[in-house]
Amino acid sequence: MNQQYTHYEIDKDKCVGCQLCAQNCPVNVISGEPSKTHVIDQSGCIKCGVCFDVCPHDAVKRS
Numbered sequence: 477m478n479q480q481y482t483h484y485e486i487d488k489d490k491c492v493g494c495q496l497c498a499q500n501c502p503v504n505v506i507s508g509e510p511s512k513t514h515v516i517d518q519s520g521c522i523k524c525g526v527c528f529d530v531c532p533h534d535a536v537k538r539s
């Protein structure tokens with residue numbers, strides 16, 4: 477079963493600002509200062525799921 481996710485969002489209560497997602501996003505749409513909550517620019521996100529896969533803190537929510 478292959479569900480198509482259409483929305484990726486970072487949970488500000490879980491994100492520790494490790495920057496892994498930003499470093500791995502293929503289209504560079506995740507921004508944030510080190511150790512601070514990161515944010516996804518929804519207009520540029522191509523829903524590839526990399527941020528979800530690399531986040532060590534389970535802070536990326538998808539739906």
Ligand code: SF4
Nearest residue numbers: 491492494495497531
């Ligand atoms: S990988 Fe997870 S914890 Fe790290 S900055 Fe991204 S969302 Fe936050």
Ligand code: SF4
Nearest residue numbers: 501521522524525527
């Ligand atoms: S789903 Fe892909 S394109 Fe969208 S923010 Fe995450 S890594 Fe970047």
